[in-house]
Amino acid sequence: MTQLPATMTAIAIHGKGGPEALVAEERPVPMPGPGQVLIKVAAAGVNRPDVMQRKGLYPAPKGHCDLPGLEAAGTVAAVGEGAARFQVGDRVLALLNGGGYAAFALAEEPATLPIPESVSMIEAAAIPETFFTVWHNVFERGALKAGEWFLIHGGTSGIGVTAIQLAKARGAKVIATAGSAAKCEACIKLGAERAIDYTSEDFVEVVKAETEGRGVDVILDMVGGDYVDRNIRSLAEDGRLVNIGYQAGSKVTVDMMRVMLKRLTLTGSTLRIRPTSVKGAIARAVEAHALPLVADGKARIVIDSTFPLAEAARAHERMETSQHIGKIVLTVA
Incomplete structure (x- = not known):
């Protein structure tokens, strides 16, 4: 297994309020527990619930990561006990319980899917929240x-x-x-x-x-x-x-x-509070019925704009203008 760094850059919410509440800080790299995978994040989608969380209107449920970010794409960096589908280095996208605005993010394996070959990391990061x-x-x-x-x-x-x-x-x-x-x-x-x-x-x-x-x-x-x-x-x-x-x-x-x-x-319905078993069932349906449409070019991922992770505040400003067409995505170097 590749040696993981001890810390990572993450975007945390300090207090609540405007985009300025999004602040970069150093956090320990989380380790995957049973049934989880650790993703080295290449890109993370920005969604309206992230804005609501920043404003204090949609707090993370108990037991969920307090960092914003409900979807991400990247490569598997580590695998927890009992997680058998993916191996280190696999390209994956995942619906997260929070934590996407970071260099590494934990995902439940049932809510994690392989990225179709024709799909870029930026496009993949825009899939989970909307497609699910x-x-x-x-x-x-x-x-x-x-x-x-x-x-x-x-x-x-x-x-x-x-x-x-x-x-x-x-x-x-x-x-x-x-x-x-x-x-x-x-x-x-x-x-x-x-x-x-x-x-x-x-x-x-x-x-x-x-x-x-x-x-x-x-x-x-x-x-x-x-x-x-x-x-x-x-x-x-x-x-x-x-x-x-x-x-x-x-x-x-x-x-x-x-x-x-x-x-x-x-x-x-709302997705965030649903148990992993439910999210996993939705993931399997998306993999069977929706992702093939993307792979075949019958549906495309519409990207409005991208921002570096450090500029998450600007991404939120863009979302709050409501001028965007498609997804806003953060990129992680």
């Missing part, structure tokens, strides 16, 4: 099928660009919302049948027109707030609304009579 989230929520919880209508809010977010492509590749008809003409154009290029500029159009009316009054079968929403009732009005009979975030608030008032009359399903 989209697969589980759109295709497992939302049960989206070929031929059905699918509405994704935030079509140019990391989640959005993934959802558009996976839904399209599996035969669904996609409508996406976005906040500018340029972003709407990007959604169309990724495979959306129609893109709605929410700054000038009412998505409820557009959905009604596009589906000839029928409505959509599945909606993936991370906005919440007043979108919830509008989503319910946009769903077809037997439609499914899946919430993965509440940027506009989680406490809402809805007319449950609409839910009953249209036989709707309202559901949602």
Whole structure:
């Protein structure tokens, strides 16, 4: 086994607040426990939950690493007892319990996958959080099928660009919302049948027109707030609304009579608190059904920008402008 350094550079959260709360510091290199692998990080994805954690709104669950970073790609540096799939030197991507903003990160082996040969480290780091989230929520919880209508809010977010492509590749008809003409154009290029500029159009009316009054079968929403009732009005009979975030608030008032009359399903999920067994099951599904689409060029990883690890604050500033199209990724030298 290659000799590991005793310490590493990591980006920690000092206090809570703006991007300036992200501070580089030296930490001991963690050692993998049973069922874990240690990844020498080449790149780490930046996600909205990282921003929420920095602000003190999404603390790491008990037992999880306090460092931000829920996904990373790199090479296996060490293997814990009972972890048998990977060997030192293997190229891997992983959904993490935190700790991606560092030179080394621990990953549970069931939530770790091999990187397809055609995929770079930067692209690989942009896969876990979005692909795991989209697969589980759109295709497992939302049960989206070929031929059905699918509405994704935030079509140019990391989640959005993934959802558009996976839904399209599996035969669904996609409508996406976005906040500018340029972003709407990007959604169309990724495979959306129609893109709605929410700054000038009412998505409820557009959905009604596009589906000839029928409505959509599945909606993936991370906005919440007043979108919830509008989503319910946009769903077809037997439609499914899946919430993965509440940027506009989680406490809402809805007319449950609409839910009953249209036989709707309202559901949602969050990944971070789920046990390793659940994350592992999602990982296996992603490996079987989604990663082949990337390897075959039927879905691509959309990278908005990259920043060196030491400039994590700038990466968060970019995310908070909401001007990005695709994923923001940190690179580790």
